[in-house]
Amino acid sequence: MQKLLLGIDALSTFIGKVAAWAVVGLTVLISWEVFSRYALNNPHAWVLDAQIMLYGTLFMLAGAYTLAKNGHVRGDVLYGFFSPRAQAGVDLTLYFVFFLPGVIAMTWAGWTYAQESLAIREQTFSATPLPLYPFKFVIPVAGAALLVQGLAEIARCVICLKQGRWPKRGEDVEEVDVEKLKEMVHVKDADIQALDRELAAKEGRA
Numbered sequence: 686m687q688k689l690l691l692g693i694d695a696l697s698t699f700i701g702k703v704a705a706w707a708v709v710g711l712t713v714l715i716s717w718e719v720f721s722r723y724a725l726n727n728p729h730a731w732v733l734d735a736q737i738m739l740y741g742t743l744f745m746l747a748g749a750y751t752l753a754k755n756g757h758v759r760g761d762v763l764y765g766f767f768s769p770r771a772q773a774g775v776d777l778t779l780y781f782v783f784f785l786p787g788v789i790a791m792t793w794a795g796w797t798y799a800q801e802s803l804a805i806r807e808q809t810f811s812a813t814p815l816p817l818y819p820f821k822f823v824i825p826v827a828g829a830a831l832l833v834q835g836l837a838e839i840a841r842c843v844i845c846l847k848q849g850r851w852p853k854r855g856e857d858v859e860e861v862d863v864e865k866l867k868e869m870v871h872v873k874d875a876d877i878q879a880l881d882r883e884l885a886a887k888e889g890r891a
Contacts, residue, residue, distance in 0.1 A: 686840065687852060693837040694753045694854060700830050701750020707743040711736060730812040738820040745827035749834040755854065773845035780839050788835060792828030799825055 714735060722728040751757055764772060799821040807821070808814035844852050 686844070690837050690840060690852065691854075693833055697749040697753035697830060697834045701747050701753075704743050704746035704750075707739045711739050711743075714739070731809070731815050734809040734811055734815050738815070738817075741820065742823050745823055746830070748827060749830035752831065752834045752838060753854070769845050769850050773842040773851070777839060777842040777846070780835060780842065784835050785832075788828055788832045792825050792832055795821070795824030795828050 714732060718729060718732045764775065767775065799818065802818040802821045807817040809817050841852050
């Protein structure tokens with residue numbers, strides 16, 4: 686079971702990292718349009734639509750990745766004081782009451798929505814229209830990825846209720862934890878304070 690859960694984590698991470706390249710596309714597109722608009726006096730009507738679609742793709746496909754990293758916002762002020770079993774019980778309840786109905790509805794409706802868009806070859810409303818149906822297929826894809834990751838999280842809740850501890854998650858790049866970093870390099874607060882005093886003394890003599 687643990688290998689399956691980590692495999693789902695890896696899939697969600699892969700999808701999120703692929704979607705993250707949309708940031709590069711957005712950066713290049715916006716920079717080019719600003720230059721074209723103000724330096725060349727040649728704006729393009731389709732760029733705004735392209736920006737919205739790229740950002741929407743990034744936002745939607747990042748959902749499963751964020752869930753895999755346990756990064757969604759919750760009421761940590763109270764939740765953090767709960768025991769692992771209590772946390773798992775709260776999470777499991779919320780997954781069944783709110784998460785599953787919402788995500789299943791989004792995936793189902795998104796698939797219908799995308800098919801209808803494809804059937805009429807829907808385009809954006811601008812002087813230079815872009816095809817809109819490829820973007821709308823991102824909705825059910827993002828919903829399906831989020832649903833699969835949600836099922837993995839539900840399995841984690843059940844495991845935690847049985848074992849009293851949360852199962853391991855897949856690791857990825859995280860923010861630097863200063864305290865852990867100091868432990869790794871064997872640096873104490875007293876050492877840092879002594880270095881600060883020495884630097885201040887050198888600056889004073891200079």
